[in-house]
Amino acid sequence: MKNLNLLSAALLISAVACTEENIVEDVSVNDGKMCQVAFDATTVDMEDAGEIGEIQTRTMLREGGEIYWTANDMLGVFTNEGKPESFITKNGGKVTRFEGYNNVQGDYYVFYPYNENATISNGVITTELPAQQYPEPGSFYTGGNLSTARGNKDEIIILHNACGWLRISVSEACEEKEITEIIIEGKNGELLAGDVEIDVDNGGAAKVLESSENKSTRVSMKTEDHIYPGKYYYFVLPPMTFEDGIIVTFVNKDGLISKQDLNFPMVIEQGKWSSLSNGNPTDFKYAENDSTESCYYAYNLDGLYEWASRVNGGDYDLDCQLMASFDFGERTWIPVGTKEHPYVGTFEGNGRELRNLKVDSDLDCVGFFGAIGPVNRNEGKDEVDEVKISNIKFINPVIMSRYRGDVNKTDDDGYAGVVAGMMNQELIDNYSGAVIDKCEVIEASVSGCENVGGIVGRSYGGTDIISRSSFQGSVDGAMFIGGIVGNVEGDVVDCHSYSASITHSNNFRDYEARSGGIAGTNNGDILVCSANKVNVMTDGRYAGGIVGANNGVIVGCVSCGEVKADFSGGIAGESFGPIKASYSNCNAKAGVVYRIKTQLIGDFEACYTTVEKLQPVASPEGKYNLWYAPYIQLKKKDLNKVLNAYKCDSHGLENSFNGAHWKFEQSIDEYADKLPVRPFKYPSESVDSN
Structure with a gap:
């Protein structure tokens, strides 16, 4: 070497x-x-x-x-x-x-x-x-x-x-202010970041290029935790002189800001630092709502309503960034985007909270978003516009859809979910996709008719992605009912429902329900998801701890709770597609799947029930039990082996579906040391995680 x-x-x-x-x-x-x-x-x-x-x-x-x-x-x-x-x-x-x-x-x-x-x-x-x-x-x-x-x-x-470096510390007096972000900008619009040139042979100082597409006059440090008082934080900046000083903006956990104007020249030298010590921001307040040609920055609730009005008024691709946490109080919300004019922008929640969202509507698409997608391809360009909703926490939302479609029209359905009623549209570019990522829903109540989910009512896009999201609360519907999504064509990756109830509405007993802790019906891929302490109680036909009916792929899933239906299974009520490396601790008629409707023996590998004396398959068709039971009830050591061997697209999500996050943890059954449990961080200490 x-x-x-x-x-x-x-x-x-x-x-x-x-x-x-x-x-x-x-x-x-x-x-x-x-x-x-x-x-x-x-x-x-x-x-x-x-x-x-x-x-x-x-x-x-x-x-x-x-x-x-x-x-x-x-x-x-x-x-x-x-x-x-x-x-x-x-x-x-x-x-x-x-x-x-x-x-x-x-x-x-x-x-x-x-x-x-x-x-x-x-x-x-x-x-x-x-x-x-x-x-x-x-x-x-x-x-x-x-x-x-x-x-x-x-x-x-x-x-x-x-x-060079600008190091900043905040005073111990700021402990209770919970500052989460510090922003630096020069008073004369100095370029602080972007593509830089470094002439190595002549001193090697960084210089931001005017031609840089990602050039910025602001540099920020942001954390989901908080800035620790008394500690220095080092901004890395190009060498320069701020002739008229700088503006330092402090942002707290609720998105309120405090600005400090420093009206004296400041020099950032190559290889040296300047210090601003013991900053003590006061008078935190909402910033002014701000808008560029393509993005709206919502600093207060009125601003969020203004953005929604602009989208529903025709600016369907207007991006938004949530710059503060809001409480809707008694105000109601009109869903953003419709089936005819869906939202096709990007909404970045920045980890903020939306409390007490209330939607009570006769519209067919109901949620914070009514309908999103499809992704549009730019004319004459290879790239596509991104449709993405990410990083929002909904606390105590109430979503109610009173729309009931004509049962004689297959395309006349209702859609309800906290984040969105619908992703993409039926029969419209079914291979286009949209993304919902890192959305957390707590203490929710969602009710509707045909497609009802804790996060999304229905996903029609073949490349839709619902990822790293969680739901806790109740979902009540008529036909396709799920803790995460009612009916899905795309992929559900690293999503979790917990302490949730999935029920078949008394108002819609004439509908044949498919209900599940994650999805009512799965037509895509459900990968590395869990339903913990989830009760799926319906008088419908098919119900499962993970899905009611599986027409796609289920890999690496865990369910715990109780499932009740005519045909109920710990993982699925019925399955036309593969189920691999998954297990349940659910009380149901079948430990894994009630009815199997595939003749490919390899479609079921390393699946388990931990409920004593409960058969993995309970279908009355004897041939299915004879064919499949031995292959389902594999040795427990094969769970991780099958999971790691399975090839799928995890969409580049960090730590998703690489096997490394499957850990052996204690459980209540005698097989605890042999069963993988997907770690799940509960959002509230009040939730019992045992």
Whole structure:
């Protein structure tokens, strides 16, 4: 193995130049072929750093000014005018090793952090400085501090910092204000982030490009937790002078803001920091609602209603960002988007709360959104517009649809869900998709007729995605009734219902219900989902702990509760499609599935019931029991094996469907140490998680 030894010194607590030293040894010229290379990196004591006279800030700054490498960090290396190669470290600490492959020969350029889209031309590296930076208490964040160097196989090289830092702390008096975001902007519209150029051979200072599509005059640090008083937080900024000062905006957990105008010049020098200590923001208030050509920023409830009015008035693709949490009180809400004119923008909730949402309507599509999608393709372009609803918490919503379609018309249905009544439309570009991601619903009441779900009434798009969402409350309907979605054509990934009741409405006993803890009917993929302490009680035909009727795929699901119907199963009432690596602890007529309607034996693998003496299949058709029972009741050790072997599209969701999150935890049954339980974080301490 060829070795490049990287020597790094620790950071001193003072406003001094910061660099990194690299010693390169045993690197011979090769014929240009890719070969394995390693950077051995260590930190030196602070007193030695003082003697060296040049110190570094690269990965993480710890208490006392010590620098530590972090695991899974990456450097980039250019050896010619092409794409960079990545070097990754698997271990953190004071000593680590970056490993990768490169055709090392002659001069080369190193830059941090690695960016696959970085380019180099005549010694000038173009990379990115993000406007959204991660708040790391007492430090800059991993991957934030841009630095570059030019080296040769026989030289010591020094990675020079391309940026400076503005470090900010808030006073101990801010403990109860629960500040979640700090925003920095210059008074003269200075460019603070975006694509940057770094002339490595001439000082290496970062400069934001005017031509950058992602250029920004604001830089923010935002956390779902809170900013800790007394800790410094380091903004990474390009070297510059703010002639007329800066504006610092503090945002609390409810989205209220407090602005501080600092009316004095401030200099950000390369490799140095400036400090703003013990900020004490007061007079938090709602910001003004703000709107650009394509996005509306809602800082108060009136602003949210204004955005909804604009969408329903014809601006169907007007994006929105929720900048505060709101309580609807006694105000009612008109759903955004209709079947004829669905919402086709992106709505970013920013983790805010919407409390006491009330919808009581005769419309056919009912929810916060009536209808969303389909995705539209831009004329003459390969890319498509994104339709996405994400990162919202609904607390105590009441959604009531009084629409009852004509039973003689197959396309005359009602749709009800807290987030949306309908995703896409029946028979309209069925392979188009929309996304609902990270939406949490607590203490909800949802009622309607044909398609009723805790999150969505019905998904028609073949590439729709409902992901990382959860539901707690009650769902009552007539035909397709589910804890997450009533009827789904797309994918449901990493979604969970808990402490929920799914019931067949007394008002619609003439409808044949399909009911489930996750979905009433599944025509797509349901992957790694759980229904915990969910009761599915209907007088309908099919009901299951996960789905009533399965026409698609179910993999890696767990159910616990009680299921009651004519044909009830711990996982599904009936199934035309595969069910794999799933188990139930549900009281039902069948432990796994009541009736199997597929003749492919391999469609059922590693499925289980933990209810004593309950048969996995209870269909009266004897041949199904004879064919399938032995294959369903596999050894428990096969659960993870089957899960990990199954190939599916998890849509790039972090930690979804990779098997790593399946853990063995204690349960009430004798097979506890053999059964995987999907970890689920309950949103409230008041919910019993046992």
